[in-house]
Amino acid sequence: MILDDTIAAVATAPGHGAVALLRVSGRAALEVVGQLVRPWPLEPRRATLCAVHDPRSGALLDRALVTVFAGPSSYTGEDVVELATHGGAVVPASVMAALEAAGARGARAGEFTRRAVLNGRMDLVQAEAVGDLVDARSGAMQRSALEQMDGGLSRRVGALREQLLEVEALLAYDIDFPEEDDGPIPRQRIADAAASVVSQLEALIATVPSGALIRDGAVVVIAGPPNAGKSSLLNALLGENRAIVTDIPGTTRDAIEVMVDSRPWPLRLVDTAGMHAATDIVERLGIEVSERWVSSAQVVLACGEGLDEVQATMTRLRALTSAPLIGVRTKIDLLSASASTATTILDDTPVIGVSAETGAGLPELMETIQRTLTARHVAPTSELPVVTRARHRRALESAHEEATAFLDAWVDDLLPAPVAAVHVRAALGALEELVGGLDVEEVLDRVFASFCVGK
């Protein structure tokens, strides 16, 4: 294993792009690039058009825009050079080969970000956000990842940690300074501080389902009997929203599933096999698949050609899922009267008439889906970032459990302070696992800043 070396990689995806970006980072980054690039050296943070040569043969490889970022004010915290070369299959690869010849090593996946974390340029939560941003499949995930990368969640968790430290400092004061001027801390003050932490943790944890929705999309199942126009509806909804369509790997292909980038909630539209009593074994399989989807859906669209068919579908679905239903009367263009696009209510459930052919009713349907989701999930705001990772959720839940145990013991005076404090420390430990860095000195600093202690 080579230690403390200089790494390089083509940062852009391979393919036929106009431009490719190569990134070099490490202690010898300037030395390595200096062997390829003229003019050299360059003024930091100024993009300069340079000739790029192969250091072995001297052959001209490309004319590229080269930018130097001197450490520690760079992405990785080390000296970084970025070369914007022409794209395509040949040029970036040949420049990369020249960089390796000059002493750089090909970077492993995530190595630049890893170095950024190790050099203190970002914390773990922010680094995860970089991954999330690159992997984002929806605008909502993009916004959430950006927020997290800017430190939204880190700040929020950091603020909670501060408040828990305050609770610990109050307890420490009580235990370590029993004879001071100010006398004991009122119990209510500690209880209030702890209660505030508990409720804020609850608010963050309450965003977990929203986080999952933003990360993976809300599952919207289009259900109904065969030939009810489900596939047409799916295609129409896609067209209407000019969706980013991606295949979601690893799911059964018995249902068609597509991602729709809509606001505020991205959707995973699922077209299931037709729902009816089947005799044929292949059909049965299809039904089981659809029932499984229906039971995990956030919203189910109950489709049918007429109100009776919608009603029948809804009745069947109610037996399968507690997810909210939206009735959809399909193919309303085949009906005569204009009144059929209007929303009706059937058993407290809205029924919307749509036409995949004319597009009538589609905006109303989309609006109803979004409203239904927003009614049940906390929409992300900058004040309350959503929790999108299982790691974060586990840490927050653990912190919540401990903080609650402390609060209960404190309010009912079930445990003496030093025993109850075990829970506060455990809650702090859980948050520390999220963002790092608990220090007893911080507790004492708080005590000394807040109280006049010592004889």
Place this chain on the structure above:
Amino acid sequence: MTEQTFDVIVVGGGHAGTEAAVAAARMGCSVALVTSALETIGQLSCNPAIGGVAKGTVVREVDALGGIMGRATDLATIQFRMLNQSKGPAVWAPRAQCDRGLYRRAVRALLELHPRLFPIQGTVARLILEDGRAVGVETLEGRSFGARAVIITTGTFLRGRIHIGTGTRITGGRAGDPASVHLAEQLEQVGLTVARFKTGTPPRIDGRTVRFEVLKRQESELELFGYRWGHFGRTGASTDASSTGAPIGRVADDGTVSTAVASAGAWRPGVAEIAGPLPQLPCWIGFAGAEVKAIVAAHIGESAMYGGAISGRGPRYCPSVEDKIVKFPDAEHHQLFLEPEGYETHELYVNGLSTSLPAAVQIAMLRAVPGLERVQMTRAGYAIEYDYYPPTQLDTTLQVRALPGLWFAGQINGTTGYEEAAGQGIVAGLNAALAVQGRPPLVLGRESSYIGVLVDDIVTRGVDEPYRLFTSRSEFRLSVRQDNALRRLAPIGLELGIYSEVEKREIAAHLEAEQQAAKLAAHTTITPSQAAPLLDAAGSRPLAHGLPIADVARRQGVSLQALFAAAGVGGTLPAEAVVTAELELKYAGYLARERAQADRLRRLATLALPPDLAYEKLNSVSLEARQKLAALQPSTLAQASRVPGVSPSDLQGLVFEVERRRMMATSTSDDDDGGEAQPDVGRATASRQ
């Protein structure tokens, strides 16, 4: 050339020095304790009290490891308080006011019980160095001694400078005693980094000029306690565990004890012990109010600390009255504790009024305190600046890394407090002896003791203000307590071989009593009618039928001692054993949590970091952590985990590197495996270690 060679030479006769000397002597070493004035051995330079929160636990730890601080305190206690009684026995904190004279004499006598420990008067001017090792000392008086190990415990004496106001500056290590300059210069020349701290002390007054009737009287609670193991509860049933004799005089088993006591002079501490506790004196509480604040505010520029005469940093938890008034201007008044200096004098120590204002201002300030209107000031308060050596230059045994054979203990390491000094003295004394004997070093874990926390904190993290222990510094606040010091540390002492046969029997009896209390609780049934008055008083629901006492003792507010009494059992058990058994019952789940964490810590501590690890080249470790680890050279992963700025991911990197080297050592192939097969340390290190 040297007149004599000792196994261990201790320089300094304060609380670190005396404990270091006794620890080395108990290990079987010949010891010289060299100090400038034999009369001031065991001097309580600041407030006349031993113990307090966390500190009281340290005293008991020192005692469990064979130290003398607890015994000397028991022989000199004139007022006693158990602090934190309302917060449960887990954080009970014993504190004893002492007669300064009795304390000093007890320490001297206890030292001289050791036949191969010799106090020698002399001011050490120079270390004798040979091949980069400390091999002896020379005194200003022209004597020189050889040593296999030297322990320096010079407190505030190295280039000490006393300030009273901005105009008065006296060179000295303590009011009335000269500072040490030569040794400081030599230590600096050998390349040790030196820094300055300051601390302060309040004025003292003549009690005959105090109107006690307007002050609040604070009585002693002595009947609760004695530091010496087995003395918990001097009255009542518990004394039988300690009735085997005076603690002094138990050092040797061969009958030389009585001779030793006799040779200590006419004063016999052992007699005082047998005769029972000393008569107790009260402390007095008064208040410095608006008038004092106004005087301080008007003269703040004349304070040595605020007038710019002092640059060293002082402790936040021991603030001067100037600090209190500048930093907390809203506080209406500040408590003052008037503490008796001893039987032979009316002098009182004015705790709470530490100051470096000019003497005239101090008098004005004192006379502005209700009850002190006509007070005579016997001594002025002062601030003192002194050299300390940042303790990150020490290894985990307190040995100076750059000068093998040399140990530092006490305030020279940037700590404060008698108890902190004593704890370090024990660590340095035991380890110096172990080194002399060619035995492996002793490192007390954080999970074992407050002494372990203290040593680990200072050598790993360093100090940026005079270091004092708090319970908050320990991850093991519930399991490391004052009542169980012997259970925690006696196994270590037994392993080291520091106890006499009599002491071994005492220890066994003490630990046995704890187990008896637990067994009795488990096997005795208490009836609903027996328990009713107790449960009623605690607001706890009545019993429906008889239950084992252990089950009932788990309830909040119900004491095991009271349950035993109600059931008519356990009358012969020492009170302390019952307290310990009760804590283990009440907080079993929480103690189990701490013990699980302690186990993780011990596992981490077994992962040794090779001394030749090239930290600066570890790419998998953050830059900040690389620099800090390279400077500190931690010996285990556990220690590395506590270096500020070292994160869990850095530790993963370290583990990876250690594993990689291990694999390279066992097989010749050097494959770059990218970090698979890392031991599962992530969880353990992410929590506080």
